[in-house]
Amino acid sequence: MSDTTQDGQVLTTQDGKPLKAALAKALRREKLRALMLIAPLLIFVLITFVAPIVDMLFRSVENGIVSETLPETVVALREWDPASGEAPDEAVFVALYNDMVIAVAEKTHTRLGSRLNYEQSGISSLFRKTGRRIKRMDEGGPFKDQFLSADKKWGDVATWQVLQQFSPSYTDGYFLNAFDAKRGAEGIELKPADERIYMFLFGRTLFLSIVITVSCLLLGYPIAFLLAALPLRTSNLLMILVLLPFWTSLLVRTSAWKVLLQQQGVINDFLVWANIISDSGRLVMINNQTGTIIAMTHILLPFMILPLYSVMKTISPTYVRAAKSLGANDWTAFWRVYFPQSVPGIGAGAVLVFILSIGYYITPELVGGTSGIFISNRIAYHISSSLNWGLAASLGTLLLVAVLVLFVVYDKIVGIDNVKLG
C-alpha cells in the first residue's frame, strides 16, 4: 500500500496529519491500552508467583553462609592445598579463632554447622563442641593445638576440604546432591550405592507417572470413543459421570480411596464376603505403589478423557464408513482410519496427565506409604522436616525443568491457547 496519491502528495487525515503517522499513533494507543489492561495481572503474577519461583532457583545455588560466618578463615584458607594431605597451618587457625569468637557471640556457628552437616555428617557436632570450648581457649595461642584438643576432627583434611569447597558464595553442591553425586578427592564422583536416593526417586516418579498415564489412556480411550459416538443428548448425560469426579475435591477422592482400599475397607470386605479371598488373606492395596497407581489413575482420568473427547468429536464418522464400504473390516477401519486421527488427542491427554502426575504430592503422601512416594514428597520433607532448603530448591528446580520441557511438547501438540476446561 502506498501512502502517496498519484500526484505525489502525502495522504493526510482531515486535520492535516500524515495518514501513516496517524495510523501508527492509533495502533500505538491500542497496544498501550491492551498492555494497560494486562499490566495489573502481570505485575500481580510476577510478584506473587514468578518472584517466588526465581527465589527458589536462586536458593538452589546460593551459599553465602560460610563466607558470612567465617570471613577471615575463608580468606586464609585460599592458600591451603588439600593435596598436601595435612591440615592447614597456624595462620588459618588464628583466623578460625577470630571468626568463631564472633560467630559464637552471635550464635551463628550452629547454623553453619548444620548447613555443612548436609555435606559431611559430624560437622554439626564439631561446631557445637568447638563453640562450647572457644571461651576457655588461651587468647595468646597457639591455636592449632587448642582446636585439635577441642576436637580431633580439626586435624582432618576432609573437614577443611569441605570448608574450602563451600567457601564461595555460590555452590553446585545442592545440585550434585540432587544427582546423588559429591565432590571427592578426584573431582565429582557418585555417592556410595546405599546413599543414592534421589536418582532412584526420580526414576520411580517417572516410572509411576508412565504407568498412571498408560492406565489413564487404556481406561479413557474407550470412554471418550463411546462419548463421541453416542448422540449428544446421551453423551452429555454420561459426561456428568466424568465431570463429577473432575469437580470433586481431590481430598474427597483420596479419602474415598483410603476407605475403599483399606484392609478392613469396602473392597476387601466385599471380596471376603464373596469368598474370593479368605479373611486372613486380605489384599494390601494401600500404603504402597498399588494404592498410588489406583488412586491417581482415578483422579487424573478426567484429564485424559476430556482432551481425547474433544479431538474425537471432530473426527467425521464418514471416514470409517467409507473404509468399511471399501471392504475394511471393523478392526482395520478403526486401526487404519479412526485411530490415526485420534492420535493428537492421545498426545494432548497423555502429556497433560504425565505433567500433572510427576508433580503430585497429596495423593502419594496419603496413600503411597513409603514405596509409592514421589520426588515431590521428598521436596516437602526437606522443606518442613530436615530444613535443607537448598537441596529442596535444587530438587524442585530439576522437577520444574522436566515439567517445562514437557510443557513445550504439550504446546507443540495442542497450543497453549487451546487449553480447554470442562
Next chain:
Amino acid sequence: MSALPPYASPLQRTWFYTFRIICGLIFFFLIFPILVILPLSFNAQDFFTFTKEMLSFSPEGYSFKHYNDFFTNPDWQQALTNSFLIAPIATILATAFGTLAAIGLSQSHVPYKSAIMAVLISPMIVPLIISAAGMYFFYSRIGLQGTYFGVVLAHAALGTPFVIITVTATLVGFDRSLVRASASLGADPVTTFFKVQMPLIIPGVVSGALFAFITSFDEVVVVLFLGSAGQKTLPWQMFTGLREQISPTILAVASLMVAISIALLTVLELLRRRSERLRGLTPG
C-alpha cells in the same frame, strides 16, 4: 457405534455388548468412590466400612453423629470459617485481575502476546509442590509466611489462569463491532465495558470465578506450607485428619463437599448452555 445395524454378525453383536460393558465398568470406577462415601458418612459406628446393620437397612445402623461432630467440633468449624474467609477474597482478586487481562489479551495488537500468556498461565503449569516451595521461601523473606494475606495472595495467583482461559474463550465469540457501535453512540469506555461487554461475557467470567473459587477452596499444598495454624482450611484439616488420626467425620465433610461440587457443576452446565444458546449453537 451408536447403534447396532440389523445385519451385524454374531461376532459384531458380542463385541458391541462387550464394549458397552467395559465402558460401564470404567464409568463405575469413576463414580463409585464418590458415591460410596455418601452412605458411609451416615454410619452409626466409627468404621470405614458397611456394618451388618447398614447392609440390612436397619435404622440403628445409620446416624447423623459424624455430621454432628463436624458442626460442633471447634477444629472443623475453625477450618470451615477459614476456608470461607480465604476463598472468596482470592476469587475476587483473581477474577478482577484475570478478566481485565483477558480483555487486554483479546485485543488485536498485543506485543509479546505469547510470552505474556506463558507468564500468566504459569501458575497452572508449575507443579503445586514447586509453587508451594518457592512461595514458602519467598514469602518468609518478606514476612508474609503464616499470614492470612499471604495465603490469599497465593491462592489468587493460582486461580488467575483459569479465569484467563475461560474469559478468553468467551471473548472469542464476542463481536468487537459492538464496542465500536457503543463508542460511536457516545458511551465512554467504562460505560461500554459495563453496559455492553460485561453482560455478554458474564458466563465466562462466572465460570472463571467458579474455577478460581474451587482452586482456592480445594487447595491444600500451598496452604500447608504457607499458612500457620491460624489459617487452617478445610482441606488442610482433612489432610491432617487422613494422615494422623483418621476419624469418620472426614466422610461427613467429604459428603458435604460432594454436594458443593454437584451444585457448582450444575451452575457451570447451565452457564455453558446459556452461552451456547447465545452463540446460536444448539444446546445438548
